[in-house]
Structure formats: structure tokens, C-alpha cells
Amino acid sequence: MEPENKKEHFIESIIIKDIENNKNDGKVCTRFPPEPNGYLHIGHAKSICLNFNMANKFNGKCNLRFDDSNPAKEKQVYIDSIKSTVNWLGFEFGTPFFASDYFERLHDFAVELIKKGKAYVCSLSADDLRQYRGTLTEPGKDSPYRERSIEENLNLFTRMKNGEFDEGEHTLRAKIDMSSPNINLRDPIIYRVKKAFHPRTHDQWCIYPMYDFAHCLSDALEGITHSLCSLEFEDHRPLYDWTLDELETPCHPRQIEFARLNINYTVLSKRKLQRLVEENHVQGWDDPRLPTLEGIKRRGYTPESIRNFCDIIGVSKKESRIDMTILENCLRDDLNEKAPRVMAVLRPLKVTIENYPDDKTEALTAKNHPQKEEMGTRTITFSRQIYVEQDDFMEDPPKKFFRLGPGREVRLRYAYLVTCQKVIKDESGNVTELICTYDPETKGGNAPDGRKVKGTIHWVNANDCIDAEVRLYDRLFKDENPEQDKQDFIENLNPHSLEALESCKLEKSLINAAPETAYQFERLGYFCLDSKNADKKNPVFNRTVSLRDVWAKRSKK
Ligand code: ATP
Numbered sequence: 001m002e003p004e005n006k007k008e009h010f011i012e013s014i015i016i017k018d019i020e021n022n023k024n025d026g027k028v029c030t031r032f033p034p035e036p037n038g039y040l041h042i043g044h045a046k047s048i049c050l051n052f053n054m055a056n057k058f059n060g061k062c063n064l065r066f067d068d069s070n071p072a073k074e075k076q077v078y079i080d081s082i083k084s085t086v087n088w089l090g091f092e093f094g095t096p097f098f099a100s101d102y103f104e105r106l107h108d109f110a111v112e113l114i115k116k117g118k119a120y121v122c123s124l125s126a127d128d129l130r131q132y133r134g135t136l137t138e139p140g141k142d143s144p145y146r147e148r149s150i151e152e153n154l155n156l157f158t159r160m161k162n163g164e165f166d167e168g169e170h171t172l173r174a175k176i177d178m179s180s181p182n183i184n185l186r187d188p189i190i191y192r193v194k195k196a197f198h199p200r201t202h203d204q205w206c207i208y209p210m211y212d213f214a215h216c217l218s219d220a221l222e223g224i225t226h227s228l229c230s231l232e233f234e235d236h237r238p239l240y241d242w243t244l245d246e247l248e249t250p251c252h253p254r255q256i257e258f259a260r261l262n263i264n265y266t267v268l269s270k271r272k273l274q275r276l277v278e279e280n281h282v283q284g285w286d287d288p289r290l291p292t293l294e295g296i297k298r299r300g301y302t303p304e305s306i307r308n309f310c311d312i313i314g315v316s317k318k319e320s321r322i323d324m325t326i327l328e329n330c331l332r333d334d335l336n337e338k339a340p341r342v343m344a345v346l347r348p349l350k351v352t353i354e355n356y357p358d359d360k361t362e363a364l365t366a367k368n369h370p371q372k373e374e375m376g377t378r379t380i381t382f383s384r385q386i387y388v389e390q391d392d393f394m395e396d397p398p399k400k401f402f403r404l405g406p407g408r409e410v411r412l413r414y415a416y417l418v419t420c421q422k423v424i425k426d427e428s429g430n431v432t433e434l435i436c437t438y439d440p441e442t443k444g445g446n447a448p449d450g451r452k453v454k455g456t457i458h459w460v461n462a463n464d465c466i467d468a469e470v471r472l473y474d475r476l477f478k479d480e481n482p483e484q485d486k487q488d489f490i491e492n493l494n495p496h497s498l499e500a501l502e503s504c505k506l507e508k509s510l511i512n513a514a515p516e517t518a519y520q521f522e523r524l525g526y527f528c529l530d531s532k533n534a535d536k537k538n539p540v541f542n543r544t545v546s547l548r549d550v551w552a553k554r555s556k557k
């Protein structure tokens with residue numbers, strides 16, 4: 001699928017104009033600034049692709065910067081995961097940056113603001129702060145501490161830094177305008193006391209800058225030219241600009257907002273994903289059903305398909321929900337090109353070819369890709385006992401069922417034409433085995449007499465196949481919008497999002513499968529070895545995506 005929207009998007013247009021006007025000396029520098037308080041999800045991929053693509057397109061640079069100014073929630077495991085995920089998506093970031101590297105300078109900037117009379121230490125309690133802030137319809141009230149002298153403020157701020165106060169006793173606030181219609185400008189807190197261990201600065205600091213203060217200054221210190229963020233930061237832009245206008249910084253980056261990515265049948269928010277994990281609705285952050293990039297990777301998605309998806313959905317200021325099918329089709333397009341074909345039987349039915357010699361094993365040649373000769377061939381084996389899919393047999397089939405049925409002839413992919421002669425059942429009447437005959441003249445699948453056999457089915461050799469578990473995944477939620485009508489999204493979980501088939505039979509060549517590497521199981525879909533269950537004795541394969549979009553059909557009904 002080609003990106004439909006090859007036209008430049010609005011952010012690109014802004015950048016082009018800035019370059020034409022020689023703004024920032026014609027340079028472009030962007031950044032992706034995650035807070036290391038969780039794992040990245042596909043929504044972040046949109047931001048990553050946007051920031052790196054803009055930098056790459058205009059010979060610029062994109063920094064990976066960890067906005068690690070809230071030590072209470074941040075962890076090294078998240079930092080490590082974020083780094084490897086950005087690399088996996090295919091982007092190079094050099095040495096990552098950390099807001100915590102600027103703590104000293106941010107502190108100095110805060111002192112500068114105090115000295116200018118533009119910041120003060122406020123001693124209101126959290127409750128009072130809230131009261132004084134006002135509401136959307138009512139202006140706020142000045143804090144009784146707003147007119148403290150510069151000396152007093154400097155003294156108190158130093159003592160905050162030295163650890164003399166408890167959390168919540170004092171805060172440092174910017175002195176802007178308590179009656180501003182924008183609540184973010186009503187003397188926002190820029191520093192607070194927090195006695196927490198920081199993953200990088202350890203216990204060096206007990207005051208930490210607030211996001212709004214740290215973010216714009218980190219951007220400026222890094223020489224960012226275009227600070228791209230999602231729409232919820234639009235109301236923060238006046239504070240971003242105020243801070244940079246008040247302080248002597250190397251540059252004044254331009255903040256531009258775009259709409260977040262939302263995808264139907266899933267949720268894209270760290271907080272909600274966390275609930276799914278913590279309440280054990282899924283099995284960990286890399287559960288292949290989750291939209292986390294770790295989950296998506298484990299499921300078998302390719303970075304190319306995600307980058308292509310981000311191209312196709314484009315960038316705009318309008319909020320929307322993207323259909324999951326668009327993402328899946330990007331994946332199918334990519335895997336169709338790349339994935340070697342193999343045969344596997346998910347719900348096995350034993351077949352004995354009664355006229356085939358008992359002790360014979362025959363080597364057959366199978367193509368790795370029907371259209372791509374360059375992908376070569378492999379050897380598969382055939383013997384008297386094989387497995388076919390239970391679904392490929394019907395005892396009383398309708399006319400148009402071109403698979404196996406009593407007396408019917410079918411082509412075994414790459415092997416022979418076989419005819420079903422007898423059906424064996426257990427005491428309860430379940431079909432347990434088929435007795436077939438093969439036509440030795442039809443090796444490769446064609447009858448010399450030219451007789452037409454419509455159906456071709458896949459199979460594996462019972463004598464050398466691999467036993468494996470195959471996990472089939474479906475949508476994680478039942479409804480397109482899991483929070484429709486304000487319902488708790490947990491109520492909307494699809495109870496059938498995971499189906500584990502435990503006695504699948506795979507062709508022998510899959511013994512060499514590498515984790516997270518895609519194969520097409522012919523007629524079934526794309527699958528990969530699960531990275532957490534790659535043990536050769538009990539391998540687990542994940543279905544990455546089905547061959548066709550089964551949901552498109554279901555919703556038309
Ligand atoms: P969440 O809302 O899931 O907790 P977040 O916004 O807190 O995510 P951050 O680590 O703050 O996550 O985000 C890093 C960057 O990724 C930010 O610039 C943010 O705008 C962007 N981002 C996060 N979610 C999305 C999304 N769904 N679509 C596009 N960009 C996103």
C-alpha cells in the first residue's frame with residue numbers, strides 16, 4: 001500500500017517555510033521526549049516517526065530525550081526499553097539526552113527568574129493552592145506569599161534545595177497572572193520538593209522542576225528548532241513561550257501541536273495499559289495483544305509496516321480514530337513480500353495413504369514464495385502418514401466444498417492428488433482419521449490424463465513434523481471504542497482475544513525459525529516464533545495477522 005497522502009503535511013510546510021526564511025540558520029532539530037515512566041505504544045510511534053522523519057528529510061538531527069523530572073514514577077527498565085524500541089523502529093539517535101543532565105542549569109534558570117522578580121516561593125498547602133487557582137469560569141486569587149522579597153525567595157529556595165523542608169511545604173511558582181483565562185498561566189508551580197531517589201541523579205536533588213519548566217528549557221538548551229507535541233499541550237504553549245521569553249536561552253524553539261493517534265478496538269494511554277497489565281487482563285507489557293511496541297514486536301509486526309502506517313495516517317490537527325485494519329493491511333503488505341511460505345496444520349486430522357509404501361519417505365521441492373524465485377526452494381518430506389486440517393474435511397460436503405470428503409479427490413500442495421476412501425471415527429462419532437489413496441502419477445500435483453482437481457490443501461508429514469502451540473489473537477476489545485458511553489474499558493474486553501491451540505503440527509524446516517521472524521503458514525496467515533517461548537522442545541508460535549481481514553466481513557453482516 002502506497003501512502004495516499006504524499007503531499008506535505010502542515011508541520012512539514014511550516015518547516016519548509018522556516019528554512020526558506022533562513023530561520024535558525026536554516027537548521028532543523030527535533031526531539032522525541034518520552035517520560036521514562038512506562039513502555040512505548042504505537043501512539044508514540046507516530047511521534048517518533050514524525051520527529052525523526054522531519055529531521056532526516058531536512059538534513060537535521062533528532063534527539064531522543066528522556067523527560068525524567070519526576071523520579072517517583074521513572075525507572076531504568078523503561079529507559080532501556082525505550083532506547084531499544086526506537087532503534088527497533090529503525091531510527092538512530094546517537095547518545096540520548098536526559099532532562100536530568102540539565103538539573104543544575106534548570107536550577108540556575110529558576111534563580112534567575114527569582115532575581116528578576118518573576119518567581120516566588122509559595123507556602124500554600126496543596127488544597128489551598130487549588131482553591132486559589134480558580135476555575136475555568138472564575139479567575140484565581142493572588143497567593144498571600146506572592147509579594148515576598150527577592151531576598152526572602154532566594155533564601156527559601158536555597159533552603160528548599162538543601163532539604164530543609166518537607167514535601168508540600170513550599171513550592172516555587174512563576175509570577176504571571178492569576179486572572180489569566182489560561183489556567184496554566186496562573187502562577188504555575190515550577191519547582192517542588194520531592195524526596196525521591198532518581199534513577200540517574202540518585203539523591204543529589206530533593207527539588208525537581210515541573211514538566212512545563214523543564215521541557216521548554218531542555219528544548220532550548222539542545223537547540224531544538226521545532227518542538228512537536230500532541231494537542232493536549234496546546235494550552236501549555238503560552239507558558240512555554242513565557243518561560244523562554246523571560247530567560248536568556250540559546251534559542252527559542254517553536255512548539256507545534258498535532259493530533260494524537262487513536263486506534264479503534266484498543267486503548268493508547270500508559271495509564272490504561274498499566275491497568276490491563278496490573279489487573280492481569282493480559283500477560284505483561286509485551287503481551288502480543290497490547291498496542292505497546294514491545295507487544296507488537298513480539299507479535300511479529302515489522303518496523304517497516306509501522307513506519308508505513310505512520311506515513312499513511314499522516315499528521316494533522318484533527319482528532320480521529322484510525323481503523324485497526326489500516327495497521328493490519330500495512331503489515332500484510334509488508335509480510336506478503338518478505339515472509340517465506342511454509343506449511344503448518346493447526347487443528348490436525350490424521351491421514352493414512354494406504355497405497356503408499358510404509359517405509360518410504362520422499363523428498364519434495366517446495367517454493368519459499370510463489371512469485372519470488374529469488375527466495376528459492378526448500379525440501380519437504382512426504383510419507384504414508386500425514387496431517388491435514390480438520391476444516392479441510394467434511395463428511396457430507398456441499399457441492400462447492402473443494403476439499404476432502406468421502407470419495408473426493410484433492411491436491412496436496414507440492415505432493416500428489418489423493419482421494420478419501422474411508423472415514424474412521426471414535427465411539428462418540430468424531431472423525432479421527434482418514435484413509436486415502438494417492439495417484440503415483442501425479443507427483444507435483446498434476447494428473448497426466450488432464451483430469452481437473454480444483455482444491456489444493458496444505459499438509460505436513462506426520463513422521464517428522466514439529467509439535468507446537470500456536471496462539472491466535474483477536475481484537476482486545478469488543479467495541480470499536482472501548483470507552484463508548486463512558487463505560488469502563490475493562491468491561492469491554494473481548495473474552496476470546498487469545499485462543500491457544502496446543503497440538504499443532506508444523507513442517508520440519510521451522511525448527512530453524514528465529515523468534516519474531518515472519519512466516520506465512522500457507523492458507524492460514526502470518527506467524528512467528530514467540531520470543532519468550534522459543535525453546536525447541538515446546539515452541540510457541542504467534543499468529544501475527546490473518547491472511548485476509550476477517551473483521552471487514554464480520555462487520556458487513
Ligand atoms: P500516555 O498518554 O500514553 O501516558 P504520554 O503522553 O504520557 O503517553 P510521554 O512519554 O509523555 O507519554 O510521551 C512522549 C511523546 O509522545 C510526547 O511528545 C507525546 O506527545 C507523544 N505521544 C504520546 N502518545 C501519543 C499518541 N497517542 N499519538 C501521538 N503522539 C503521542
Ligand code: MG
Nearest residue numbers: 035230232270
Ligand atoms: Mg504525557
